[in-house]
Amino acid sequence: MSKAGVYLHIPFCGRKCSYCDFYSLPADQSQMETYTAALERDIARSHGIEADTLYLGGGTPTLLGERRLRRLMEAVKEHFSFAGEATIEANPESVTPGLLSALFDMGFNRISFGVQSMREEELSLLRRRHTPQRAEQAILAAYEAGFRNISADVMLALPKQTKETLGYTLSRFTALPLTHISAYLLQLEEGTPLADSHPVLPDEDETAALYLMTVDTLQKAGFRQYEISNFAKEGYPCRHNLKYWQGEPYVGLGAAAHGCIENRRYAYPRDIKRYLTGAPPEDLGAAGGFEETVMLRLRLTEGMAFQNSRVIAGMRPCEEAGLVVIEGNRLRLTPRGFLVSNLLIGRVVELGGQKE
Amino acid sequence: MAAAQDHIRNFSIIAHIDHGKSTLADRILEATETVAKRDMEAQLLDNMELERERGITIKARAVALTYHAKNGEDYLFNLIDTPGHVDFNYEVSRSLAACEGAVLVVDASQGIEAQTLGNTYLAIEHDLEVLPVVNKIDLPSADPERVCHEIEDVIGIPALDAPRISAKMGINIEEVMERIVTDIPAPTGDASAPLRALIFDSYYDSYRGVIVYIRVKEGSVRVGDQIRMMATGAEFTVTELGYMGATELAPQAELSAGEVGYIAASIKSIGDTRVGDTVTLANAPAAEPLPGYRQVQPMVFSGIYPADGARYGDLRDALEKLRLNDASLTFEPETSSALGFGFRCGFLGLLHMEIIQERLEREYNLDLITTAPSVVYRITLTDHSVVMIDNPSNYPSPDLIAEAEEPMVRANILTPADYVGNIMELCQERRGIFKDMTYLDQTRVEMHYTLPLNEIVYDFFDALKSRTKGYASFDYELSGFAPSKLVKLDIMLNGEVVDALSFIVHTDKAYPRARSIAQKLKEHIPRQLFEVPIQAAVGGKIIARETVKAMRKDVLAKCYGGDITRKKKLLEKQKEGKKRMRQLGSVEVPQEAFMAVLKLDE
Numbered sequence: 001m002s003k004a005g006v007y008l009h010i011p012f013c014g015r016k017c018s019y020c021d022f023y024s025l026p027a028d029q030s031q032m033e034t035y036t037a038a039l040e041r042d043i044a045r046s047h048g049i050e051a052d053t054l055y056l057g058g059g060t061p062t063l064l065g066e067r068r069l070r071r072l073m074e075a076v077k078e079h080f081s082f083a084g085e086a087t088i089e090a091n092p093e094s095v096t097p098g099l100l101s102a103l104f105d106m107g108f109n110r111i112s113f114g115v116q117s118m119r120e121e122e123l124s125l126l127r128r129r130h131t132p133q134r135a136e137q138a139i140l141a142a143y144e145a146g147f148r149n150i151s152a153d154v155m156l157a158l159p160k161q162t163k164e165t166l167g168y169t170l171s172r173f174t175a176l177p178l179t180h181i182s183a184y185l186l187q188l189e190e191g192t193p194l195a196d197s198h199p200v201l202p203d204e205d206e207t208a209a210l211y212l213m214t215v216d217t218l219q220k221a222g223f224r225q226y227e228i229s230n231f232a233k234e235g236y237p238c239r240h241n242l243k244y245w246q247g248e249p250y251v252g253l254g255a256a257a258h259g260c261i262e263n264r265r266y267a268y269p270r271d272i273k274r275y276l277t278g279a280p281p282e283d284l285g286a287a288g289g290f291e292e293t294v295m296l297r298l299r300l301t302e303g304m305a306f307q308n309s310r311v312i313a314g315m316r317p318c319e320e321a322g323l324v325v326i327e328g329n330r331l332r333l334t335p336r337g338f339l340v341s342n343l344l345i346g347r348v349v350e351l352g353g354q355k356e
Numbered sequence: 357m358a359a360a361q362d363h364i365r366n367f368s369i370i371a372h373i374d375h376g377k378s379t380l381a382d383r384i385l386e387a388t389e390t391v392a393k394r395d396m397e398a399q400l401l402d403n404m405e406l407e408r409e410r411g412i413t414i415k416a417r418a419v420a421l422t423y424h425a426k427n428g429e430d431y432l433f434n435l436i437d438t439p440g441h442v443d444f445n446y447e448v449s450r451s452l453a454a455c456e457g458a459v460l461v462v463d464a465s466q467g468i469e470a471q472t473l474g475n476t477y478l479a480i481e482h483d484l485e486v487l488p489v490v491n492k493i494d495l496p497s498a499d500p501e502r503v504c505h506e507i508e509d510v511i512g513i514p515a516l517d518a519p520r521i522s523a524k525m526g527i528n529i530e531e532v533m534e535r536i537v538t539d540i541p542a543p544t545g546d547a548s549a550p551l552r553a554l555i556f557d558s559y560y561d562s563y564r565g566v567i568v569y570i571r572v573k574e575g576s577v578r579v580g581d582q583i584r585m586m587a588t589g590a591e592f593t594v595t596e597l598g599y600m601g602a603t604e605l606a607p608q609a610e611l612s613a614g615e616v617g618y619i620a621a622s623i624k625s626i627g628d629t630r631v632g633d634t635v636t637l638a639n640a641p642a643a644e645p646l647p648g649y650r651q652v653q654p655m656v657f658s659g660i661y662p663a664d665g666a667r668y669g670d671l672r673d674a675l676e677k678l679r680l681n682d683a684s685l686t687f688e689p690e691t692s693s694a695l696g697f698g699f700r701c702g703f704l705g706l707l708h709m710e711i712i713q714e715r716l717e718r719e720y721n722l723d724l725i726t727t728a729p730s731v732v733y734r735i736t737l738t739d740h741s742v743v744m745i746d747n748p749s750n751y752p753s754p755d756l757i758a759e760a761e762e763p764m765v766r767a768n769i770l771t772p773a774d775y776v777g778n779i780m781e782l783c784q785e786r787r788g789i790f791k792d793m794t795y796l797d798q799t800r801v802e803m804h805y806t807l808p809l810n811e812i813v814y815d816f817f818d819a820l821k822s823r824t825k826g827y828a829s830f831d832y833e834l835s836g837f838a839p840s841k842l843v844k845l846d847i848m849l850n851g852e853v854v855d856a857l858s859f860i861v862h863t864d865k866a867y868p869r870a871r872s873i874a875q876k877l878k879e880h881i882p883r884q885l886f887e888v889p890i891q892a893a894v895g896g897k898i899i900a901r902e903t904v905k906a907m908r909k910d911v912l913a914k915c916y917g918g919d920i921t922r923k924k925k926l927l928e929k930q931k932e933g934k935k936r937m938r939q940l941g942s943v944e945v946p947q948e949a950f951m952a953v954l955k956l957d958e
Binding site for chain 2: 005055185187204208229243244259284292295296317341342345346
């Protein structure tokens with residue numbers, strides 16, 4: 001049995017970004033204190049599970065401050081016998097050289113910055129608080145503090161984004177000491193301020209072109225695509241995220257956190273009060289069915305092997321169209337295929353359901 | 357409480373659509389206190405969900421009620437509601453065969469409309485006494501005097517003393533009731549003669565079996581009698597009979613000559629009872645059946661297929677049940693290479709087709725695909741044999757055809773004079789031949805056209821309405837076949853002919869129709885993994901082409917923090933969407949696309 005990952009959800013934010021519909025709350029000191037205690041309580045309850053990856057996501061986990069983060073790290077080390085990749089998400093504006101050194105010192109060895117863009121007009125549209133300069137300073141400061149595994153997020157298909165503006169952001173990224181880049185397509189989520197402003201977004205063809213350009217540009221700069229949205233220098237794919245796609249166990253703790261242990265998926269309520277009072281997670285059913293496995297594995301560029309020859313035969317026309325590559329009984333999506341992954345997954349699942 | 361014949365009045369209410377027929381029926385029910393006020397729902401007789409929603413009457417329905425007249429005596433009224441739409445003339449005809457009179461409702465501001473005429477002529481053909489009533493006198497635009505004169509001038513029946521009423525406001529309803537007593541004749545018929553009762557409607561009740569609605573013309577029938585259906589020869593024992601109450605059946609001991617009522621006799625097989633058949637007694641049969649009334653031929657045919665092929669049997673059961681109380685519906689099995697197993701169904705018109713489709717979907721929970729409607733063509737082959745073609749798939753190859761003929765209709769259009777130009781333009785586009793035109797008064801015109809049925813089954817009614825701001829009304833009847841230049845138009849998706857999308861069309865219309873079908877399909881076929889060429893061809897020659905480009909990007913769902921629920925939901929949604937799609941070769945076609953190609957508004 002492979003070791004588990006641990007995901008801690010820290011739902012506090014300095015301010016809500018215009019496109020965000022994740023569960024997050026204003027940073028209130030006393031609430032952050034009780035929340036940290038609740039996480040410690042649940043970490044202790046999970047005692048016995050061994051973990052080799054840790055991921056603090058949010059929200060903005062760094063808002064908890066050095067003292068509380070150290071408590072969480074100590075608890076994880078104690079109860080999960082933890083050693084391995086430890087990632088913390090950070091916003092460029094909320095880190096200081098002092099905090100970065102402390103994070104590195106307490107055991108975090110990977111940091112992921114929500115940069116999103118190096119264009120001021122795009123950052124202000126997203127209501128991010130940092131400037132491009134601040135993002136660069138934060139990444140360099142993390143490097144100075146000792147981090148050698150640094151990731152940054154970039155957002156594609158923003159309103160008015162062109163190949164030129166995106167190319168600019170990517171060139172600033174690749175000049176930095178990054179080992180990993182996540183590139184997400186902007187998705188308008190109902191009820192977010194950005195969606196409510198009804199922006200004009202790049203159309204389907206323009207969006208596809210932006211994505212393919214990103215894959216190509218990053219590839220040339222040494223960031224190999226290993227997942228639909230993720231790119232890494234050799235040896236630096238995010239081991240924690242790989243657990244999600246490879247069907248390995250992960251403990252998720254905190255309000256709105258999802259986990260998958262002993263082949264059961266579960267989620268904690270999206271409600272901090274209920275989390276604090278110890279409400280148990282909701283059972284989301286068994287993990288690992290064929291459809292789920294296909295859905296997760298085909299996100300990876302390594303693809304997935306199929307025993308059912310109908311799948312391979314049925315996907316040949318997609319290979320001719322340049323959407324997938326077939327090597328023996330292994331199928332993997334190309335970047336163009338990733339863009340239509342729902343359709344491809346649907347087709348594979350349908351083919352897989354047929355008798356040979 | 358069997359009533360003496362001279363105290364029975366059997367009547368229908370006929371009207372152009374929306375002139376207030378069902379509202380008047382409701383008022384009559386209220387006035388006779390047939391329905392307790394608390395049970396009163398507006399438009400009580402329209403008891404199909406679909407009828408209430410569309411505000412139209414599809415099925416005729418009958419109800420018995422007692423009226424205490426001013427002369428101090430009680431009368432048994434049998435009120436038979438009728439549909440107003442031209443598609444449902446057959447239902448009207450069935451209802452009229454059970455009556456001695458008809459209350460003709462005419463809107464006090466709109467006056468006579470096309471179906472006012474159509475329905476009145478039907479009533480006169482059945483020898484019914486027509487009692488005109490001018491409704492909606494409460495409207496500011498009402499002009500009852502003009503409308504009464506119009507009824508006299510155009511229809512030729514006395515109308516100057518017609519009751520002026522408002523069914524909605526309940527004004528002068530009593531006058532209508534009294535006039536029914538005085539003007540509509542009582543039924544005649546020898547109660548001691550052998551039983552002859554006309555079946556004018558039926559429906560299936562899961563507890564009692566088939567319930568037939570009958571009009572006893574002669575003789576009488578009692579519970580326990582052995583009855584025989586004269587056309588089918590099937591025999592049954594009457595388990596229950598009685599009057600149709602407004603909300604429930606009212607069992608009686610006997611029904612005799614002149615009365616309208618229902619019979620239940622544990623009839624399990626739908627095929628044993630035919631609307632129009634005569635019921636008699638097995639041990640004392642009548643010598644001759646009653647003349648069956650005009651059997652109307654379906655005019656529009658289309659294929660109906662279950663979206664899920666496994667539900668073919670359910671579709672058959674549902675069609676059989678619907679046919680039980682809709683004798684104008686016909687169907688037989690057919691196979692399509694694109695759609696699998698289904699039924700070729702015959703309808704009275706496009707509205708009838710839409711209603712059957714909706715009833716199948718709602719009442720029987722079926723997901724359906726309907727192919728383009730076709731009329732029946734008469735084709736003389738080069739070997740002089742004649743074939744009738746109601747399915748484009750069976751259209752013979754051009755070199756085998758000596759002559760092709762298409763069905764024509766005589767159309768009667770009533771319109772305000774302002775729209776005459778628009779109507780002439782429309783009819784010309786639809787290959788119509790102008791016959792004549794008369795002014796009903798200074799502002800209203802009646803126009804007669806001969807039109808190919810093929811040109812009116814798709815969207816003629818909608819086009820007429822939109823070009824006359826809704827003011828024109830329209831009625832038609834079949835007038836035989838006429839030679840025509842016809843071609844079969846094939847639609848190809850990804851190079852393969854989709855049989856379910858083939859059309860028969862006049863040569864002059866082939867190009868524009870091909871172009872608009874190709875465009876409609878392009879609008880309705882979503883982008884897929886591969887590019888989809890859409891082609892329209894006549895005799896193998898491509899005359900229109902469109903392309904659905906390949907999908908470049910679908911929705912990507914984040915799986916942040918190991919939360920894969922969004923992605924799962926997205927895939928579920930995609931699967932649901934796929935269920936509404938039909939796989940035609942390598943192309944997925946949404947079910948709406950089959951219907952959309954029928955609505956080719958200019």
